Amino acid sequence: MRLINQHPSRGTRWMLAAIPMILIIVVYLVNSHLRLVENPEDKLLPSVSQMWEALKLMAFTEDPSTGTFLMLDDTLSSLKRLGMSLAIVASLGLTLGILLGSIPLLRASLSPLVAIISMVPPLAILPILFIVFGLDELSKVMLIVIGLTPMLARDLEQRARELPKEIIIKAQTLGANSWTLMIRVVLPQLLARLMTSLRLLMGSAWLFLISAEAISSTEGLGYRIFLVRRYLAMDVILPYVLWITLLAWLTDYALKKLHQVCFPWAEGADA
Amino acid sequence: MLVRRFTIALTLLCFSLFNTTAFAADSKKQFNICWTIYAGWMPWDYAQAKGIVAKWAKKYGITIKVTQLNDYAESINQYTAGQFDGCSMANLDALVVPAAGGVDSTALIVGDYSNGNDGIVIKGANKQIKDLKGQSVHLVQYSVSHYLLARALEQAGLTQKDLKLVNVSDADVVAAFSTPSVKAMATWNPQLSELAALPNTSKAFTSSQIPGEIIDLMVVNTDTLRKNPSLGKALTGAWFEVMALMKAKDKEALQYMAKHSGTTLDSYMQQISTTALFYEPAASLAFVRDAKLPTVMQKVSSFSFENGLLGPAAKSATAIGIEYPNGVVIGNSKNIKLRFTDTYLQMAVDGKL
Numbered sequence: 001m002r003l004i005n006q007h008p009s010r011g012t013r014w015m016l017a018a019i020p021m022i023l024i025i026v027v028y029l030v031n032s033h034l035r036l037v038e039n040p041e042d043k044l045l046p047s048v049s050q051m052w053e054a055l056k057l058m059a060f061t062e063d064p065s066t067g068t069f070l071m072l073d074d075t076l077s078s079l080k081r082l083g084m085s086l087a088i089v090a091s092l093g094l095t096l097g098i099l100l101g102s103i104p105l106l107r108a109s110l111s112p113l114v115a116i117i118s119m120v121p122p123l124a125i126l127p128i129l130f131i132v133f134g135l136d137e138l139s140k141v142m143l144i145v146i147g148l149t150p151m152l153a154r155d156l157e158q159r160a161r162e163l164p165k166e167i168i169i170k171a172q173t174l175g176a177n178s179w180t181l182m183i184r185v186v187l188p189q190l191l192a193r194l195m196t197s198l199r200l201l202m203g204s205a206w207l208f209l210i211s212a213e214a215i216s217s218t219e220g221l222g223y224r225i226f227l228v229r230r231y232l233a234m235d236v237i238l239p240y241v242l243w244i245t246l247l248a249w250l251t252d253y254a255l256k257k258l259h260q261v262c263f264p265w266a267e268g269a270d271a
Numbered sequence: 272m273l274v275r276r277f278t279i280a281l282t283l284l285c286f287s288l289f290n291t292t293a294f295a296a297d298s299k300k301q302f303n304i305c306w307t308i309y310a311g312w313m314p315w316d317y318a319q320a321k322g323i324v325a326k327w328a329k330k331y332g333i334t335i336k337v338t339q340l341n342d343y344a345e346s347i348n349q350y351t352a353g354q355f356d357g358c359s360m361a362n363l364d365a366l367v368v369p370a371a372g373g374v375d376s377t378a379l380i381v382g383d384y385s386n387g388n389d390g391i392v393i394k395g396a397n398k399q400i401k402d403l404k405g406q407s408v409h410l411v412q413y414s415v416s417h418y419l420l421a422r423a424l425e426q427a428g429l430t431q432k433d434l435k436l437v438n439v440s441d442a443d444v445v446a447a448f449s450t451p452s453v454k455a456m457a458t459w460n461p462q463l464s465e466l467a468a469l470p471n472t473s474k475a476f477t478s479s480q481i482p483g484e485i486i487d488l489m490v491v492n493t494d495t496l497r498k499n500p501s502l503g504k505a506l507t508g509a510w511f512e513v514m515a516l517m518k519a520k521d522k523e524a525l526q527y528m529a530k531h532s533g534t535t536l537d538s539y540m541q542q543i544s545t546t547a548l549f550y551e552p553a554a555s556l557a558f559v560r561d562a563k564l565p566t567v568m569q570k571v572s573s574f575s576f577e578n579g580l581l582g583p584a585a586k587s588a589t590a591i592g593i594e595y596p597n598g599v600v601i602g603n604s605k606n607i608k609l610r611f612t613d614t615y616l617q618m619a620v621d622g623k624l
């Protein structure tokens with residue numbers, strides 16, 4: 001049988017999915033062990049127990065100077081920044097996407113601008129962002145917003161323009177004006193796509209969040225990583241990275257489930 | 272069938288990965304040194320570019336590759352991870368990264384100490400350190416700026432708990448200072464002179480008030496140096512050849528260093544004037560033999576321990592032993608991880624390199 005026609009059975013699929021992960025873990029453990037045998041104080045590849053000790057200190061021990069749990073503080077402030085930014089990105093991106101996708105006059109005027117703005121790397125213009133939005137929470141949220149909104153808007157605009165002409169014409173023959181067309185035809189279609197686009201953008205969102213927290217902060221998951229990176233505390237960094245990965249995966253899973261529940265009709269195309 | 276073949280292939284790949292890391296060659300003639308841009312380290316750039324390092328290495332039958340890295344914290348991490356045999360770094364960083372990471376390191380060359388290159392700038396005229404009470408200070412946390420701030424607060428009768436520390440990335444220092452929410456910044460040159468030059472600011476404290484406490488070093492792996500003393504000889508020889516040029520105010524050399532640190536000759540000379548460079552091997556030798564050095568390192572150890580920089584395994588500020596010339600050890604003598612040596616400086620003084 002040809003390779004492209006061989007499909008793994010259910011059990012094999014689980015095994016095939018597990019093999020690379022197990023391999024990574026084994027490679028890590030062996031290399032970590034080798035380095036620690038040579039130098040028990042090695043900071044680069046800490047052992048599981050060293051990471052656990054660091055995690056206990058960060059997550060389950062009250063910090064003497066603030067009286068709170070550092071990892072909880074970090075997680076809450078990062079999630080707050082991320083949630084706020086994604087809410088703004090989603091509403092701005094959706095609005096822009098609908099408007100640019102369905103009103104040709106507006107599209108002619110704004111679409112090229114959005115395309116150009118989406119090319120500006122926000123990290124390159126950080127000093128300007130500081131002056132305009134200050135150094136506090138706002139600049140961190142804005143960095144993510146500026147980084148993601150144009151991408152989302154362009155994606156949604158494209159999806160709106162891909163809606164079959166027949167549907168648009170049919171709605172008009174049934175008496176829809178521009179407003180009802182946008183609200184009743186375009187919006188539901190784009191809402192379904194929004195979930196999928198957000199899932200794809202989550203990686204960039206975390207990237208911008210971590211960069212934003214390096215700018216100027218006193219707490220946050222990215223802040224902590226940047227801080228302890230100065231003295232190579234991989235025993236803190238690695239558990240934090242795993243924690244971020246878990247959070248990101250959970251968000252992705254939640255968005256996927258939400259999509260399944262809210263837009264079962266769009267599952268075929270977007271799933 | 273296919274699955275099995277796939278698994279075998281992956282297993283083989285996996286083992287080949289182990290082998291490359293496990294059997295890295297140990298006997299060597301080729302050495303890698305890294306450095307980052309800083310007024311007191313530009314001589315390494317010049318020495319590499321003009322073949323001075325190559326000349327000295329050849330004299331001792333080895334080759335030395337000097338690499339410039341762009342991120343200071345990363346350069347120390349790379350050295351600690353074993354990618355380089357030596358790297359330029361400050362005394363605080365040498366203690367909290369390689370030494371605390373169990374990499375036995377030797378401060379081969381004490382190049383200079385900061386004598387005004389690090390400082391604290393507060394917005395407003397005639398501000399003093401005691402005005403920082405209750406304020407927030409922006410700085411690169413756990414860097415030498417943090418140490419400088421701790422020392423400044425100590426002298427003003429304040430502690431870190433009296434103010435709020437906000438971490439900034441060193442690349443963003445100047446831009447961040449121009450925003451209204453930033454009231455005070457602890458940083459180093461060239462950013463420091465940028466900030467101090469702004470109207471209505473006060474330079475409330477500089478490292479010239481704690482001379483000899485922030486020291487810039489060329490740190491090499493102790494094990495490598497022991498097996499290959501020629502590495503120490505070649506680096507020391509090359510370094511003091513450039514120092515002699517700088518002392519003689521060699522226009523070409525200074526201009527080269529200014530250009531490659533991204534600034535003008537005037538501004539570079541300004542930075543050099545607040546860097547107490549040891550132009551003569553004898554001056555550097557006197558500094559490492561001075562009884563003041565252990566006192567300074569004890570302060571640095573206490574600061575590092577109090578801020579948790581020595582790692583969770585450290586039970587006290589003396590957990591890491593530091594060795595000074597003539598076999599003097601301060602701290603845990605069973606865990607010596609940082610050594611100041613006078614062997615190569617003495618050779619340079621005696622003209623035996």
